[in-house]
């Protein structure tokens with residue numbers, strides 16, 4: 001492993017779903033390739049929405065990427081080719097475990113430009129996996145907003161539309177939308193709201 005002794009950089013691209021993280025990652029990777037830099041990109045295999053061999057944005061832009069099951073697997077695939085690589089992209093980085101943090105530190109020390117895109121918060125509005133730590137150690141953090149689907153304001157939250165409380169429900173269309181602070185409902189529970197309506201019906205004048 002040859003280190004040129006010039007540190008690399010970590011650029012984190014974050015924000016809610018639909019904020020353009022993948023678009024921005026793809027834009028930076030494509031520009032690096034125009035500059036004749038050698039680029040690789042990875043994504044976790046939890047995100048199989050589009051294709052195993054590419055990352056994709058909701059606006060249908062794509063970039064070649066390798067799907068990996070873990071940080072260990074990413075490391076195994078990356079290190080043999082690392083001398084030939086200048087730029088390393090990772091999309092959906094929130095789905096990797098905390099081992100992604102020391103890997104980022106190592107790659108920066110080896111002079112690499114590391115681009116990591118991922119959700120900063122869960123559907124519950126809480127910090128998501130390794131992303132807050134990556135933001136803390138990054139050279140730059142680009143925090144994007146989406147458009148609130150209720151009012152059109154800038155949206156920093158990802159609203160889950162179903163009842164599931166599972167942390168990871170990936171890719172089913174119509175399951176999530178972007179929301180601003182005012183319209184974000186972190187613990188939407190349709191069953192509870194039905195019960196509220198039932199109570200208000202029971203208590204309505206003339207019904208008892």
Ligand code: ADP
Pocket residue numbers: 015016017018019020021022023024056057058059145146147148149178
């Ligand atoms: P992310 O990776 O952050 O989920 P993408 O890069 O995949 O975002 O997609 C961004 C694109 O999604 C936008 O350019 C736009 O075409 C589309 N889009 C759909 N819904 C919204 C929304 N509510 N706010 C902003 N962009 C949206």
Ligand code: MG
Pocket residue numbers: 021022023056057091092
């Ligand atoms: Mg994306």
